[in-house]
Amino acid sequence: MPSEREIRRRIRSVRNIQQVTKAMQTVAASRMRRAQQAVLASRPYEERLRSILNDLGPYTDPKTHPLLARRDVKRAAVILITTDRGLVGALNTNLIRAALRHSENLPATSWVAVGRKAITQLRRVRQPIAAEFSGFSERPTTQDTTIVARVATEEFVAGRVDEVYVAYTRFINTLRQVPSVRRILPLVPEEEDLDSLPPLQYIFEPDAETVLEAVLPRLVELTVYQAALDNAASEQSARMVAMRNATDNATELIEDYTLAANKARQGRITKEMLEIASGAEALSKG
Amino acid sequence: MPLHLEVITPERAVYEEDVDMVIAPASEGYVGILPHHAPLFTTLGPGEFRVKRGGVEEVLAVFGGFIDVRGDRVVVLTDAAEHAEEIDSARAHEARERAQQALAAGPVSAADEQRARAALQRALVRLRVSERRGRRR
16 A cells, blocks of 8 residues: 555546646647548538539549549558647547558558558558658648648659548547548549430530639649548547546545545544553552 | 539539529630530630529639530539639749749740640639639629
8 A cells, every 4th residue: 555645646636637738628628629620611512512522523634634444453542631739539540440441351452641640650560651741730821721731643644653542530520530541532423324414404604614723723722721621620529538637537546535535644643543542551550 | 403523632622503504615625515515525724614593693713624415413523623722823923923034035845845834734723713803892
């Protein structure tokens, strides 16, 4: 049994840790709100753009545009988006596990690592990294993610990879974030039954090919941006929850230690009383 | 029957109203869109995006993207859109100066030149849009 003084020392140190986790929880909570708003605000744009692909897709020949090209998959690229910093519970661990499992089903994988955790983990398991990016996991901008998307698109267009996936933690709500792996290249329109569709009534300016040429790369860039935003919202949510758990655990620990300290104190007083009593008795007998 | 207009950027929804007429800077020149327009899809250049609603004209600056006209719904997907009130004309002036100087000094590479030209164009659009607001007052 540790001494009373030792226990009191521990209480103090747990209380200090609790102050830190509490502060981090507050910071994460306010960042979480901003990140959640950002991800929700960007969803309409992507949905619209995708619906345009679905509308135009059936009227386009997959051979006409390089981003629509479907090839036998000999090698795939996975854009793995993790956080830069830790203290997010099992968020990155779960995602990396899901991504690696996914890559086992691919003939060969090269990785585009986004976020410091992705870089270190992929190096540790000796996976080939084609490109790495970090420094914007908490607040991704379109500039940051467009570069990532361009690198992956180049690999695809050059024929070095035949498919591109993006792996990220999808934000559902504060308590739920799900690892997801999504294919982003080649772009495949969802509706493909030409016969059931009405003839194209749209006017395209200047023409359908030019419009498609402009829409398709944007769609790829946007999907990556969206994934990065999802990941950022997940990061802050997971950190907030992790820090709240840590604060709660500290409270519990302090309670336990306080009980132990009081018991030790009581024990000490009882022992002293016994000593005094027995000392007095010895004197009176003598 | 009004047009339902939505202007969306990747960061936020900028505008959503029922309007009478839209004049957009399309790739082939400005297009005016009234209710019952034929379905149209086109790319947008940087330019003034004008909206007429109940006799009042509002002006936005838009920078690239797409416009999708379908029935009486008009959806604008743009990389960036700014209300005339949001534009800092002093900054736009500065940006114009900088871009013009860069072009006059002779850019180092083709990419630099392209960047300077794009910056100049953005600055000009911002200035035009913010001037328009000044005149209306």
